[in-house]
Amino acid sequence: MKSKSILQVVVVPVALGLVLNTYAKSVGTILRPVMPFAAMICTSLCIDSPLALNRSQILSKDSLQLVLPILAFHTVAFPIRYWILKIPSFRQREEVCRTVSLYSGMQSSTMAGLLAIQFLGGSSQAVLAACSVIAMAIMGLSLTSF
Template sequence: MLVSCVSGAQLSNYATFLTDPPMAPLSIVMTSLSTATAVFITPTLSLLLIGKKLPVDVVGMMSSIMQIVVAPIAAGLLLNRYLPRICDAIQPFLPPLSVFVTALCIGSPLAININSVMSPFGVAVSFLLFGFHAAAFIAGYGLSGLAFRMTDDVKALQRTISFETGMQSSLLALALANRFFQDPLVGVPPAISDQIMNVLDRGKSLVEV
């Protein structure tokens, strides 16, 4: 539920840039709108979907999303605008640092809960998440094809929307899980989601190529 409530992943922008560069601005706009509204949408959806079974701190979630997502983006934009030389200096180090930090964030809950991950629980969660992301990719691709079938370069538009609907910000879901839910198992689905999302994205790109 928490994975489905978060905003679209920034990885969708990169995937769109690799497959359909002219559609990259559209992908960035969609992700930006999804991210900006996540401050209110994610806590609200979490309350509606999870609140009946677990306590949900709506105000706390809003504050955390502001700190985790909105504040760094705003800081990055300001830094790029007013201190471009610093941005140019640190830019080569950011991609490997991002990969390293992401690996630590995803690997930590999986390693801590390795017995549960390797149990029927982990297998069931993996199948559920695989189905969730696959359905989101397919729905985004198919429904956009119906809605925009008369549009020029409709296939590129379908791929762009499919990336946006199928990719969730699993790291944000993981951060919220660790912050607001005491059970360490709550962090397992977002961690698995990130891995499944990458596998589906690569497979989808290979099929389309």
């Protein structure tokens, strides 16, 4: 059952994107402008539930202890992903380094929330990931604008 949900969340969308981009380029061309908006809606829906269900826990004084680790993680994670691809053995073009940094950074918290709900059995375990998504979105969008 759990492997089925991982397939649904990870493998199916990636495989579908690869198939569409390879064998149905016209469909991919039509969907491409809409997909960022669809991804934003899906991400919002994934984090809204844990945030809403655990609102009192998030707004408590104890939750302030989450802010520093979350900000530190994202402050370090985006540049590390970028600089890894600058290592001579990986040497990538500037556009690739930026894309990988932003793509992997923007995806990790949402995935963590989904996996926490699925494998740890409740939305309260996804609170950290949901808060992380908010920080990730703000930092990622700021980096993208920069």
